[in-house]
Amino acid sequence: MAAEVLVDFIQAVIRPGDRVCIEGDNQKQADALAAALAAIDPARVRDLHMVQSGIILPEHLDVFEKGIARRLDYSFSGPQSGRIARLLAAGKIELGAIHTYLELLARYVIDLTPQVALIAAVSSDRQGNLYTGPNTESTPTIVEATSFKGGLVVAQVARVVERVPRVDIPGDQVHFLVETGKPFHIEPLFTRDPAAITETQILVAMLVIKGLYMPYGVRRLNHGIGFNTAAIELLLPTYGEQLGLKGRICTHWALNPHPTLIPAIEAGWVEQIHCFGSEVGMEDYVAARPDVFFTGPDGSLRSNRTLCQTAGLYACDMFIGSTLQIDLQGHSSTVTPSRIAGFGGAPNMGSDPHGRRHASDAWLEAGAQADPATPAPMRRGRKLVVQIGETFGERNQPLFVERLEAVELAERLGLKLAPIMVYADDVTHVVTEEGIANLLLCRGADEREQALRGIAGYTGLGRQRDPKMVERLRQRGIILRPEDLGIDPLDADRSLLAARSMKDLVLASGGLYRPPGRFRNW
């Protein structure tokens, strides 16, 4: 189909009330199709039910403002977190639920099957076979659910070619194509400039490596996207090496191609990485490391969000990530009344899968700490779910709060569920610069509360701790401080980072990593 008739086409094939997916999550976006949908006449097509991973582009919300769409089921809304909060408060969006990625993709084959999917690929051949490049992401799952249940799949591609480099989506699952002449929009969400990592973050990273990765022997894991986990990645070839941990921790990953992991990969730390998506600028580096990454016959990365989320759930022993707020039970949330960023994959990664049946040392040890009374053969292991942060976060907001703002938001919007990112009963450890709180070892709500207060630093809740009880928890190893682990505060220095700038990352990659323009600061 010609690009000029796209709006008329969309208007002709979508019916009022249809369930529609515009492809897009935290990375690639079917931006041309999103713009076309937002340009149709609400007098002809209205009340759509949007079922999509990401609310990322302005057009994703324009359809609600114009009345083209009414109901929304989604996962992640980081870049539109302020506007979506305003539209929800104004009653412009009827919210179904905020899901994890895997959860929404699962509902695509049960009760939220799209009737129309608007997807994005790099190129197509004349039979409609699609090449997605490194950002395959959720496309196979969206197309599977839509196409095999009688729905319509419309793909935007930059170019139609004679022969695609590899077939990511078979042509008989795709019904219409539009050639846009330009690549789809993509966000470099997983790029963290090492220059912005603070000494406190380095201290926290040392705590995690020596106090968690080392004793549990964590080999299979997923990292969040914050600076705290970027600091851990950059400390593996330096601090991790000093501790003799190479080959004993962090060997297998469910992870996007984080640029900050390049030094560890180059130092031989990493055996294998499966990716949810890709990362802008990492294409050539990944293609040069097929020994580590999953790559196709064309040489480029093959990512798959559904599979990687499943891997994070069932095949990883640890999730570690940042959060905005933690309450005194250990519930964690990134929602504030004026910003609703959604979840993405965090609640899935940050949860203990009760369907797991294979053992690993880390999983068994965590299970034994949580439940020493049950005989070993009958005891479940536990996934390590670690929340990490500084006691005072962005704009000096305290990490620890009496009551999550998510609860207040749920009351105000009449939601049946407060948007909790990680539930307290899934969190096993919380780490700040003051220390590690091991919640697995806590017996009862009082101990949990004091363990959290005991690492809450000089926040209001931290200063109201019961010092005697905190000291007892420390003697039982429930609280571990940097000095308990023999961590030298002088090591909390930027010289310990394996790369201290974007340019260092480029050099570590042998010039193969090409950061996007906004990160080229040298």
Add this chain to the structure above:
Amino acid sequence: MERMAYRLTAPHPAGGTRRQAIVGVVASGNLEVLVERALPPDVCSVEVATSARGFGPVWEAVVADFVARRAAGGLRIAINDSGARPDTVTLRLAQAVRLICAEEP
């Protein structure tokens, strides 16, 4: 500029023999800490000059925890603060004590 001064009983005397040490920088969100071995081994004094007003109770708590946890006895400490967060202050104080506990070169 706000000034505060604390003088506390210190349970752990500072190790080493070095006479003085300095860590940190006076830059936004950071601080400079000068430590001198100048007092009896069971006493620690801390003088704070800070550009951020109204944080007296937090300083008092940070200083008290520092003297209780670290080997700070015998040290006179002067802090020039440019609005550092408490975690940065705690880290700098720990680094200063760690530096002065070396042997005099």
